[in-house]
Amino acid sequence: MxxxxxxxxxxxxxxxxxxxxxxxxxxxxxxxxxxxxxxxxxxxxxNSRARRLATGRAMTIGHVITHTGETEMVNPIFADFLAGAGEVYAREGYDLLLSIVHEGAAERAYRQMAANGSVDGVMVQGPRVEDPRIGVLQELGLPFLVHGRTGDSAGYNWLDIANLRAFRRATEFLLDLGHRRIALINGQEAMDFAARRRRGYEEALRARGIAPDPALMSADVMTEGYGHRAAANLLDRSNAPTAFLVSSVISAIGVRQAAIERGLHLGRDISIITHDDVLSYLNNDAEGPAFTATRSSIRAAGRRCAEILIERIKHPDAPFVHELWEAELMVGRSTGPAP
Amino acid sequence: MxxxxxxxxxxxxxxxxxxxxxxxxxxxxxxxxxxxxxxxxxxxxxNSRARRLATGRAMTIGHVITHTGETEMVNPIFADFLAGAGEVYAREGYDLLLSIVHEGAAERAYRQMAANGSVDGVMVQGPRVEDPRIGVLQELGLPFLVHGRTGDSAGYNWLDIANLRAFRRATEFLLDLGHRRIALINGQEAMDFAARRRRGYEEALRARGIAPDPALMSADVMTEGYGHRAAANLLDRSNAPTAFLVSSVISAIGVRQAAIERGLHLGRDISIITHDDVLSYLNNDAEGPAFTATRSSIRAAGRRCAEILIERIKHPDAPFVHELWEAELMVGRSTGPAP
DNA sequence: AGCAATTCCCAAAGCGCTTTCAATTCAGAC
DNA sequence: GTCTGAATTGAAAGCGCTTTGGGAATTGCT
Structure with a gap:
């Protein structure tokens, strides 16, 4: 019909x-x-094909998700972010076009989306400290929203969490508990969020007169294995850290595992604070692991990002939107006074 | 231009x-x-909009991902499956339309996709033992491929792993090691894959003259917390199991945690076998947890599913494709003789 | 009653492609 | 030379919708 x-x-x-x-x-x-x-x-x-042609609107939003070359890893937090954004898209009548490509191919994916008019706007996730995608999108004139920030953040729309403050705060919390050797198990520091977290960590240490020790910091793709490996190395040293600041629950599970294998008791012999994206399948609640954590729901972020982006698509000439969310510090059972 | x-x-x-x-x-x-x-x-x-209208083809494949009402959980294995499928779509010039909806809304999502012609075919994931989606899609006449199986599996295309055989094999492996009290930490048994795994487990026990003990079986959404909770309950009983058969690495991590908390050493005091979907961020390899596992890459499955579906779209009248993959049993460090 | 302003509806022109059908050219066959 | 058929190219008709620019009928106002 x-x-x-x-x-x-x-x-x-x-x-x-x-x-x-x-x-x-x-x-x-x-x-x-x-x-x-x-x-x-x-x-x-x-017929949506006919309608799209007639109106000139695609009623579609593009997400280009990249996986890094070496590991081919697809960051699982994307699933939750997509779920949040997808809710809003469905409500507003938008489709979600997903493209999963190698890192280097992202630019081409955006250019193609713009040239063949298959989307009205795009969502950018996981920006790097220097991220060429931003410039490309500005040049293309396609509405976009960045989840995170990079470079000169004045010239585009973004929503981010206050990564620096969150990790400064978490570090201060550990310092207040008497910890002096605090390890940072960070994500890849080419990623903007990880770079900011590291700065927060270092700032807090310096403010207490402690020089950050490069030997206590590591950065890599946030898998469980990485957390385990990094923590195992550090714990086997003579001058092992008494606390760990970890960038993701998945890695924190690895860290915890390494600690337990060495007979250390969480919250007594060793403290862990992790950032928690509130992933639905890794709930860090009272009956779960209950890590002390800086907490901010990635799914809620997805929802809000979608709203902002759609607003931008409807009103392309509105001033840029910048939204900064605070992460809350949830005290769990994985932290305690320095031994 | x-x-x-x-x-x-x-x-x-x-x-x-x-x-x-x-x-x-x-x-x-x-x-x-x-x-x-x-x-x-x-x-x-x-212009893709114009081309789509003119050709009548959407050059798009729909994925409808459901999250269960209570937990709102989005199964993270979807991310890896999508990554695999997405690779193939990109290569073949197809777009991926992703819709993330509540379970009950899936049918409507399919009907809409069919009616407004936004996709050429759909991928069905995570079928339940009785899954109404199959009937709907057959009625709609939209090409589709099911990852998994359900009901009378002759009348549609599917690719599945041999869940029953995998879990029978894993159970036999534990039996051969002398275990007699083997717990099953399964996914929700309304899901077809989980029901099959359970049958495999029970068959193996019965074949050795052991009556399956309902007290040793549990089924739920496969989170880490669930694994931890279920294992904790079982281990605190007087007649605790000596081995666990777990349906996902995420839950297995919880099981392991519960065991460790009770001072049990993996592979000596307690054995764990898990199914491993080879998720990129939870690598279960030599330097990782190294669970003994039945193993089958969900990403590879995504790739192959995409190939089959595209083939079906091109040749709608070809006979149905049924592809059954064997999972391999990888012996890791989490299993050993019964104590 | 006469006029302008509404109200409601329609014909037709796109949107930017693909595809059918027809036209033209040119080589080779007779 | 004429005819046939292959090789190239074009004009025009869609694809199924939205939207512009009228038009007829109705209403409101003087």
């Missing part, structure tokens, strides 16, 4: 039927009701 | 330019070269 047939069956023109269904005012109430009833009865759905 | 402008700039008709770019034979080699050069120079990309 298409519009022409529906119109014919009603003895109306396509124009009127189209207007009736799309809520335009120049249709009499009775006609609108009649049309709506007929459309429902015939289970009429406008 | 659109086709008309490009054609005008070349002094050719749209017809010829279109043909030249799309590889039709009725264009002279020189003309084709000229057109291709001009298209490259002008960075011409055909």
């Amino acid at each position: 298409n519009l022409r047939e529906l119109a014919a069956s009603l003895g109306l023109s396509q124009t009127t039927v189209s207007r009736a269904l799309n809520g335009y005012p120049e249709v009499s109430p009775e006609t609108r009701l009649r049309v709506e009833a007929a459309a429902r009865a015939a289970n009429y759905q406008p | 659109n086709l008309r402008e490009l054609a005008a700039s070349l002094g050719l008709s749209q017809t010829t330019v279109s043909r030249a770019l799309n590889g039709y034979p009725e264009v002279s080699p020189e003309t084709r070269l000229r057109v291709e050069a001009a298209a490259r120079a002008a960075n011409y990309q055909p």
Whole structure:
């Protein structure tokens, strides 16, 4: 059933039927009701391909997710972010076009989306400290929103969490507990969020007169194995740290494992604070691991990012939106006074 | 730059330019070269909206991912599956339309995709023992492929792993090591894969004259917390199991944690076998946890599923494809003789 | 009653491609 | 020379919708 047939069956023109269904005012109430009833009865759905061509809008938002070359790893936090954003898209009638490519191919993916008009805007995730994607998107004139920040953050829309403050705060918390040798198990520091977290950690240490010790810091893709390996190395040293600051729950599980293997008791012999994205399948709650954590839901971020982006698509000339979220510090059972 | 402008700039008709770019034979080699050069120079990309309308093909594949009501959990294995499928889609020129909805809304999502023609086919993941989606898709006449199986599996395309055999094999492995009280920490048994795994487990026990003990079996959404909780309960009983068969690495981590908390040493006091989907961020290899595992890459499955589905879209009348993959049993450090 | 302003509806022109059908050219066959 | 058929190219008709620019009927105002 298409519009022409529906119109014919009603003895109306396509124009009127189209207007009736799309809520335009120049249709009499009775006609609108009649049309709506007929459309429902015939289970009429406008052909989205035709509509897109006619309106020039794709009603689609593009997400380009990259995986890093070496490990081919797809960051699992994307799933939760997508779930949050997807909720909003569905509500607003947008489709979500997902493209998963190697890191170097992201630019091409964006160019293609822009050139062939398959999306109205794109969501950028996981920006690096220097991220070429931003410049490309600015040049393309495609509306976009960055989850995170990079470079000169004034010239585009972004939503980020206060990574620096969160990790400064977490470090201060450990310092207050008397810890002096605090290890940082960070994500890859080419990523903007990781770079900021490190700065927060270092600032807090310096503010207490402690020089950051490069031997206590590591940075890598945040897998469980990495957390385990990094912690194992550090714990086997003569001058082992008494506390760990970890960038993800997945890695924190590895760190915990390394500690336990060495007979250390969490919150007594060793302290761990992790950043917690509140992933649905790794709940860090009272009955779970209950790590002390800086906490900010990635899914909620996805929702809000989607809202902002759609707003931007509707009003491309509005001023840039910058939204900074604070992470909350949740005290769990993985921290305690320095031994 | 659109086709008309490009054609005008070349002094050719749209017809010829279109043909030249799309590889039709009725264009002279020189003309084709000229057109291709001009298209490259002008960075011409055909408007996908127009092309879709004209051809009637969406060049898009739909994935509808559901999250269960209570937990709102998005299964993280989807990310890896999508990454695999996405690779193939990109190669074949297909887009991936992702819809993340509540369980009950899946049917409506499919109907909508079919009615408004936004996809050429859909991928179905995580089928339940009785799954209404299959019937809906058959009725809609939309090509689809199921990752997994359900009900009468003859009437549609699917790719699955041999869940029953994998878990029977794993159970036999534990039995051979002398274990007699083996717990099953399964996924929700409304899911087809989990139901099959359970049958495999029970078959193996019965074959050795052991009656499956309902007290040793549990089933739930496979989070870390669930694994921890279920194992803790079992281990605190008087007649605790000596081995665990777990349906996912994430839950296995929780099980391991519960065991360690009770001073049990893996592979000596307690054995764990888990199913391993080879998730990129939870690598279960030599330097990682190294669980003994039944192993099958979900990402590889995603790749193959995409290939099959595209093939089906191109040849809708071909006979149904059924592909059953064996999981391999990888012996790690988490299993040993019964104490 | 006469006029302008609404109200409601329609015909037709796109949107930017693909594809059918027809036209033209030219080589080779008679 | 004429005819046939292959090789190239184009004109134009869609694909199914939205939207512009009228037009007829109705209403409101003087």
